[in-house]
Every structure is written in structure tokens, then in C-alpha cells.
Amino acid sequence: MSLIVKKFGGSSVANAEKVFNVANIIIEDYKKGNDVVVVVSAQGDTTDDLIDKAKEINPNGPSKREMDMLLSAGEQISISLLAMAIEKLGYPAVSLLGWQAGFQTDSHYSIARIKKVESERIRAEIAKKHIVIVAGFQGLNKYDDITTLGRGGSDTSAVAIAASMKADLCQIYTDVDGVYSADPRKVPSAVKMDEISYDEMLELATLGAQVLNNRSVEMAKKYNVELEVRSSLEPTKRGTIVKEITKMEKTLIKGVAKDNNVASISVVGLKDSPGIAFKIFNKVAQSKINVDIILQSIGRDGTKDITFTVPESDAEAAVAAVNELNDSLNFQTVTCDTSITKVSIVGAGMESNPGIASKMFEALSDAGINIHMISTSEIKISVLINEKYADAAVLAVHDKFFA
Amino acid sequence: MSLIVKKFGGSSVANAEKVFNVANIIIEDYKKGNDVVVVVSAQGDTTDDLIDKAKEINPNGPSKREMDMLLSAGEQISISLLAMAIEKLGYPAVSLLGWQAGFQTDSHYSIARIKKVESERIRAEIAKKHIVIVAGFQGLNKYDDITTLGRGGSDTSAVAIAASMKADLCQIYTDVDGVYSADPRKVPSAVKMDEISYDEMLELATLGAQVLNNRSVEMAKKYNVELEVRSSLEPTKRGTIVKEITKMEKTLIKGVAKDNNVASISVVGLKDSPGIAFKIFNKVAQSKINVDIILQSIGRDGTKDITFTVPESDAEAAVAAVNELNDSLNFQTVTCDTSITKVSIVGAGMESNPGIASKMFEALSDAGINIHMISTSEIKISVLINEKYADAAVLAVHDKFFA
Numbered sequence: 066m067s068l069i070v071k072k073f074g075g076s077s078v079a080n081a082e083k084v085f086n087v088a089n090i091i092i093e094d095y096k097k098g099n100d101v102v103v104v105v106s107a108q109g110d111t112t113d114d115l116i117d118k119a120k121e122i123n124p125n126g127p128s129k130r131e132m133d134m135l136l137s138a139g140e141q142i143s144i145s146l147l148a149m150a151i152e153k154l155g156y157p158a159v160s161l162l163g164w165q166a167g168f169q170t171d172s173h174y175s176i177a178r179i180k181k182v183e184s185e186r187i188r189a190e191i192a193k194k195h196i197v198i199v200a201g202f203q204g205l206n207k208y209d210d211i212t213t214l215g216r217g218g219s220d221t222s223a224v225a226i227a228a229s230m231k232a233d234l235c236q237i238y239t240d241v242d243g244v245y246s247a248d249p250r251k252v253p254s255a256v257k258m259d260e261i262s263y264d265e266m267l268e269l270a271t272l273g274a275q276v277l278n279n280r281s282v283e284m285a286k287k288y289n290v291e292l293e294v295r296s297s298l299e300p301t302k303r304g305t306i307v308k309e310i311t312k313m314e315k316t317l318i319k320g321v322a323k324d325n326n327v328a329s330i331s332v333v334g335l336k337d338s339p340g341i342a343f344k345i346f347n348k349v350a351q352s353k354i355n356v357d358i359i360l361q362s363i364g365r366d367g368t369k370d371i372t373f374t375v376p377e378s379d380a381e382a383a384v385a386a387v388n389e390l391n392d393s394l395n396f397q398t399v400t401c402d403t404s405i406t407k408v409s410i411v412g413a414g415m416e417s418n419p420g421i422a423s424k425m426f427e428a429l430s431d432a433g434i435n436i437h438m439i440s441t442s443e444i445k446i447s448v449l450i451n452e453k454y455a456d457a458a459v460l461a462v463h464d465k466f467f468a
Numbered sequence: 469m470s471l472i473v474k475k476f477g478g479s480s481v482a483n484a485e486k487v488f489n490v491a492n493i494i495i496e497d498y499k500k501g502n503d504v505v506v507v508v509s510a511q512g513d514t515t516d517d518l519i520d521k522a523k524e525i526n527p528n529g530p531s532k533r534e535m536d537m538l539l540s541a542g543e544q545i546s547i548s549l550l551a552m553a554i555e556k557l558g559y560p561a562v563s564l565l566g567w568q569a570g571f572q573t574d575s576h577y578s579i580a581r582i583k584k585v586e587s588e589r590i591r592a593e594i595a596k597k598h599i600v601i602v603a604g605f606q607g608l609n610k611y612d613d614i615t616t617l618g619r620g621g622s623d624t625s626a627v628a629i630a631a632s633m634k635a636d637l638c639q640i641y642t643d644v645d646g647v648y649s650a651d652p653r654k655v656p657s658a659v660k661m662d663e664i665s666y667d668e669m670l671e672l673a674t675l676g677a678q679v680l681n682n683r684s685v686e687m688a689k690k691y692n693v694e695l696e697v698r699s700s701l702e703p704t705k706r707g708t709i710v711k712e713i714t715k716m717e718k719t720l721i722k723g724v725a726k727d728n729n730v731a732s733i734s735v736v737g738l739k740d741s742p743g744i745a746f747k748i749f750n751k752v753a754q755s756k757i758n759v760d761i762i763l764q765s766i767g768r769d770g771t772k773d774i775t776f777t778v779p780e781s782d783a784e785a786a787v788a789a790v791n792e793l794n795d796s797l798n799f800q801t802v803t804c805d806t807s808i809t810k811v812s813i814v815g816a817g818m819e820s821n822p823g824i825a826s827k828m829f830e831a832l833s834d835a836g837i838n839i840h841m842i843s844t845s846e847i848k849i850s851v852l853i854n855e856k857y858a859d860a861a862v863l864a865v866h867d868k869f870f871a
Binding site: 081084085115118119121122123127128130131134135137138139141142144145146149150153158159162165186209210211 | 484487488518521522524525526530531533534535537538540541542544545547548549551552553555556561562563565568589612613614
């Protein structure tokens with residue numbers, strides 16, 4: 066008998082038929098004697114519909130507190146419907162909102178971070194042999210106000226419960242049956258992996274493989290929660306296990322990923338004085354924007370340029386933040402380029418084998434694709450290229466390593 | 469400076485334009501320096517849409533706990549949208565769910581009763597000069613689970629807040645501009661009243677005038693909350709005040725109302741032994757069904773018949789409850805008639821003027837309408853008639869007293 070946490074995304078519960086499909090998957094594990102806690106996102110287009118309603122009221126974006134109040138209604142609908150479906154099939158279920166399930170977060174509305182999961186209520190329901198259905202994506206801050214966790218928050222909710230309850234396994238159901246070396250819809254030679262390490266998965270998630278949200282993988286790594294990526298459409302098929310893998314085989318490329326949600330921002334003509342980079346990135350960090358690649362170069366006339374990448378959705382805010390520094394830093398201009406894509410290869414032991422990078426660059430060069438920026442880490446090599454070559458670049462790089 | 473509680477129904481906030489209309493009504497009072505707490509129902513068809521979703525999952529009716537979890541999402545959407553609209557217009561607002569606003573209820577899901585409103589949070593928000601928008605219709609039981617208050621629950625929510633906070637006035641906005649002596653859409657001579665007593669309003673509410681929910685009027689009476697029924701379409705027009713009126717003018721007929729939501733249930737051929745009526749109505753009460761008119765008559769062969777009326781929606785459950793008693797009471801049969809309507813006249817001092825009743829019966833007789841059952845109280849006279857004559861009966865009786 067195990068404690069299993071399962072997470073289903075919005076498309077898995079988009080209509081009554083799909084809700085019953087998910088209910089059956091859950092019941093299968095429950096019938097085997099397992100304790101089952103399920104995290105669900107809002108149904109299909111519910112969140113988008115709610116966002117549309119808010120935009121009708123205020124096209125410039127309503128307050129984030131009210132937005133979280135609005136959006137969290139989406140999961141409330143899906144959890145109750147899923148609980149009803151399980152009950153209809155003859156098994157005991159109970160739905161819990163984020164706050165009922167004990168999700169305590171900070172107060173950054175729309176991008177709240179989970180501080181703690183007080184799982185007493187979940188434990189009590191499990192003790193009553195209930196299948197527990199928890200609303201993903203939402204929590205409560207210290208003011209007793211509802212917060213949402215931002216993009217991919219339901220994955221994080223699932224991992225947080227698994228961590229808090231020391232679950233045996235946390236299964237993330239998606240519409241693919243595991244983690245592939247590249248997007249199988251676009252790269253025919255893509256290979257499904259049986260296992261992958263947290264760090265590798267983290268790079269793939271960060272890089273836009275869109276299988277798992279990166280915050281959820283970070284949390285899984287931190288609390289050593291074993292994840293499994295599975296398909297809700299082929300529920301009996303084994304997925305990909307994400308866990309701590311200590312014995313790394315050398316330079317095993319695990320995957321190629323692309324991320325279109327990238328903008329590069331250049332601060333041009335900075336006077337060269339100490340602390341400039343600190344001031345810029347401190348300012349950007351205050352706006353809660355994650356900076357990815359940073360490149361500093363010598364400009365003309367003794368000035369410097371600093372270029373960095375941020376999620377495309379944060380580009381406007383990042384430019385605004387930098388512009389606020391103009392008085393103190395006195396740079397020439399800020400430019401923003403959103404027509405770029407980041408393509409990356411991920412695999413353990415990358416740094417110890419310099420041949421990998423050159424092999425990647427060769428593939429891109431053969432395909433006639435120009436590289437704007439390069440960034441490397443222990444387990445990945447990323448390049449920024451023009452977004453119109455994104456798919457071609459992934460295919461070329463993937464085939465260089467896997468074909 | 470006053471504390472005003474305002475309640476708006478679902479049709480008043482059905483779309484963005486209407487939400488802004490309501491926001492403007494609220495702001496008008498806020499600008500005058502008043503503290504304003506607003507209770508809102510779910511938008512337009514939201515509740516019906518959610519019920520449809522539940523029926524798709526379980527046509528036989530899902531568990532009431534999950535149903536309450538589902539339906540309470542409706543108000544969550546409307547309160548956040550209304551708060552956003554007020555903020556968009558430049559005024560500070562905060563939306564609160566039932567539990568955040570301190571609504572504690574019993575655990576009868578779908579028909580929960582308010583036990584207490586712990587209004588600290590509302591007070592704190594008012595102290596911050598926020599316009600407070602509260603989700604009507606919902607609360608929290610002692611298990612920390614969401615409950616809903618049943619039909620017309622938002623009216624009750626508004627009165628409960630007004631009572632708890634000792635508000636100066638509780639305004640219920642509807643699509644009519646006050647309480648009329650009859651439905652003005654059907655009775656051209658209907659007269660709008662400036663004032664009406666709780667008891668009279670209670671009878672009119674109970675009798676299907678559908679302006680105010682009866683539980684809300686009961687609560688207003690108990691805590692002496694002054695109500696005003698107003699139109700959200702003509703917000704500057706004075707409505708009808710409902711309050712304790714001690715100096716009653718004699719036999720002033722306040723209105724004529726009909727209620728189609730009535731079924732009469734007859735338990736036929738009961739052995740005449742002590743405690744029969746108790747057993748029947750105790751059983752029905754256990755099913756949480758309100759019994760209205762009761763008639764006991766001598767049947768044939770020394771048996772008795774007991775006929776009583778219940779809301780039509782509870783008829784099936786009432787018949788089932790009575791049938792469970794067949795073993796112990798050994799009656800002949802139970803019949804149920806849903807094709808009836810209750811028509812009533814309401815006014816203080818009714819009992820002291822026997823001429824009123826005969827005037828009503830004369831009107832019906834002149835119109836050729838047969839009376840099935842009669843019930844009288846200090847301030848009302850009700851008759852049960854065939855529902856096909858409902859409108860004709862209201863018109864005939866109203867014109868007899870008002871024309």
C-alpha cells in the first residue's frame with residue numbers, strides 16, 4: 066500500500082467524458098489499496114474564459130488580488146466535478162480547495178510561492194478512506210486571501226503535497242506519455258526516456274519542453290519527491306521517472322528543447338563604473354522577473370553593453386524597470402528583441418566533454434542558422450537564434466546526436 | 469455617515485455593462501461618505517450552467533457537499549468582477565468569500581442556516597475605507613467545508629451582515645422598484661407601497677411575491693434590520709421600506725400574491741389514534757420540508773384524512789417520507805396534487821374584520837373559481853385553487869380591494 070499523488074491538467078478534465086476517464090484512472094489505483102491524493106487544474110478553457118471576463122471589466126489588467134479571487138474559481142469547479150464523478154462510480158471522494166488542503170503561500174498574488182502545506186485535513190480524509198481531490202494552483206496568504214501560484218502552479222501543488230506527506234510517488238499526467246529527447250510531434254526520431262535526473266529535467270523544463278513546470282521540478286529535487294510523467298490517454302503505459310540519479314553516464318545527451326518565450330534586452334552605452342550590473346539586475350529582480358542568460362560586452366567609446374534574456378511575457382516590465390535607472394546610470398538606450406528562441410541540449414557531464422558544444426554548433430552551422438548568444442552550464446548548452454529557425458534548429462541538433 | 473448593506477441579484481450583474489451599473493450605484497453612496505458593504509449573487513445563468521455541468525456528471529444528483537463546493541464558485545466570480553469594476557472606476561474595493569466574511573453555518577448542505585457572522589474582517593476592511601463586496605448564498609460549516617444557503621440565500625446573507633454589524637439600512641436591489649399590492653406585470657391596478665411591516669412582507673414573501681426571500685425577512689424582523697426594496701435599473705427612485713410598524717391601521721390590505729410552488733399531499737384513510745399528526749409532521753420535518761397549510765378531516769369508516777401543502781419541489785420527498793410510515797400508521801393511500809396555486813391577501817388586522825374574508829371569497833366566486841382549501845392567520849387569508857386560474861384569481865381579488 067502506497068501513498069500516491071496524481072496531478073491532472075486542465076485538458077485532462079475538459080468535459081464530462083474526460084472527467085470520468087480521470088476518475089477511472091484514480092479508482093484503479095485506489096482499488097489496489099493505495100491512498101490517493103489528486104491535484105487538478107481548471108477545466109479546459111475555464112481559466113481563459115475567466116481572464117476574458119476580467120478583461121471586459123478592465124482591459125489594462127485588474128488588481129492581482131481580485132484576479133486570483135476570480136481565477137481560483139476555476140479549480141473549484143473542476144475538483145467538485147471530479148469528486149462527483151468518483152462518487153458516481155461508487156467510490157468515496159472529497160474535494161478540497163487550496164486553503165482547505167493547507168496551502169499557505171506568500172502574498173505575491175498571481176505568482177505566489179508555497180510556504181507550507183499543513184496536510185492535517187488531507188490526512189484526516191485519507192484516514193476516512195476518501196480519495197482526496199485538491200484544487201491545484203491556489204493557496205492562502207497570511208491575510209487569509211486567496212493567491213494563485215502562476216503558470217504551471219498545479220504541478221507545484223502536487224509536488225508540495227507529495228513532499229509534505231512523504232508520498233511514495235507523484236505522478237504528473239499530461240498528453241504525452243513521458244519525457245522525450247525532443248518534441249515527438251516535430252522530431253520523428255525523438256526517444257522516450259525511462260529515467261531522467263532532476264537537474265536534467267529542470268533544464269528541459271526551463272527550456273520550454275513544457276512537460277513539467279520548472280518550479281515543480283525544483284521542489285521535487287529539494288524534497289526528493291520521485292516524479293513520474295505519464296499520459297492520461299494511455300494510463301497503463303509506464304512513463305518517465307524523474308529522480309535523483311547519482312551514477313551519471315558521461316555526456317549522455319538527454320534531450321533537445323526550445324523555448325520561444327524569450328526576449329533579449331540590451332542596455333546599450335553604459336558608463337563603465339563599478340556596480341552597474343548589480344544595479345540593473347537588482348532592479349529587475351525587484352520586479353520579480355527571472356533573468357536567464359547575461360552577456361556583458363565592450364561597447365564603443367569606453368562604454369559597455371549588457372544584454373540579458375527574460376521570459377517574453379516579462380519583457381515590457383523589464384524594459385520599464387531598466388528605464389527607471391536611466392537617471393542614475395545614464396545609459397544610451399534600451400532595446401528589446403522578442404523574435405528569438407532558445408534552443409538547448411541537456412545532459413549530465415556536458416562540461417567534461419568539450420566535443421558536445423562544437424557538435425551542436427556544427428549542426429546549426431550546417432543548417433545555416435546563425436547564433437546570437439551562447440550560454441553553458443554543467444548539464445546544458447543553450448543558444449539564442451532567430452525564432453523562425455526554431456524547429457529547424459531542434460531537428461538539426463537532435464538528429465546530430467540521436468539519429 | 470451611515471453603514472449601508474446593499475444586495476444585488478444575479479440578473480443585476482449578468483454582464484460587464486450591468487456590473488458597471490451596479491458599481492456606479494455603490495460608488496454614489498460611498499462618495500457621500502457612507503460605509504458600504506455589498507452582497508452579490510452569481511452572475512445571470514452561472515448557477516444554472518454549473519448545475520448543468522453537475523447533471524452531466526450525475527443526472528441523479530451528486531452529493532450535496534460537492535454541489536455546494538461547485539455552486540459557490542459562481543459568487544466567487546461575480547464578487548471579484550464587481551470589485552474589479554469599482555477599482556477600475558477609481559474607488560477602493562475588496563471582495564470576500566462567505567467564509568472570509570465570517571459566515572458560519574450549520575452543516576445542512578444546499579439549505580444551510582447561518583449560525584453567526586463573525587464580521588471582524590468586514591470591519592477591518594471598512595476601517596481601511598474599502599468598499600466590501602461579499603459573496604452571498606455561501607458560508608462555512610464547523611468542518612471547514614463550504615455550504616450554500618439555498619434559494620434566495622443572498623438576501624439572507626445581506627440581512628445577516630446588516631444584523632451582525634448593526635447597519636443603518638439594508639437595501640435589496642431587484643428588477644422592480646418596490647413592493648406592490650400585486651404583480652404589476654399582471655395586475656395593472658397594482659399599487660406600490662412606501663412602507664410595509666415585516667409580518668406583512670413575510671406573508672407576501674412566503675406567498676410567492678418573489679420580491680424578498682422569506683428567510684431574509686424573518687431574520688430582518690428578528691434583528692430589527694430596516695430593509696428597503698429598490699430597483700437596480702432606477703437607482704435614484706425610492707423603494708419600499710420594510711420595518712417594524714407598530715401603529716397598524718385596521719384592515720389595510722397590503723397586497724395580493726400567488727405561489728405556484730405548492731403541492732398538496734393527502735394521507736387518506738388513517739386509523740384514528742392519538743399522535744398520528746405528530747408522527748406524520750415529525751417525519752416530514754426530519755426531511756427538512758416546510759409544511760404550510762394543514763387540514764384534517766373525517767374520512768369514511770371512522771378513518772381520518774390529513775392533507776397538507778409543501779413546496780412543489782419537496783413534494784416527492786414528502787410523499788416518500790410519509791410512505792415510510794405506512795408500516796406503523798397503516799393508512800390507505802397517499803396522493804399528491806401539484807396542479808394547485810395558493811392565492812393570498814395580506815394585511816394587518818385581518819382577523820378583527822371578518823368582512824375581508826367574505827369579500828375575497830366573493831371575488832373568487834364571481835370569477836367562477838373554486839376554492840380547495842382555506843387558511844387564515846392574523847395578517848393573511850390564503851386559498852388553494854387550480855393553478856390554471858391563478859392569474860385570474862389574483863386580478864379578481866386585487867380589483868375587489870384596490871380598484
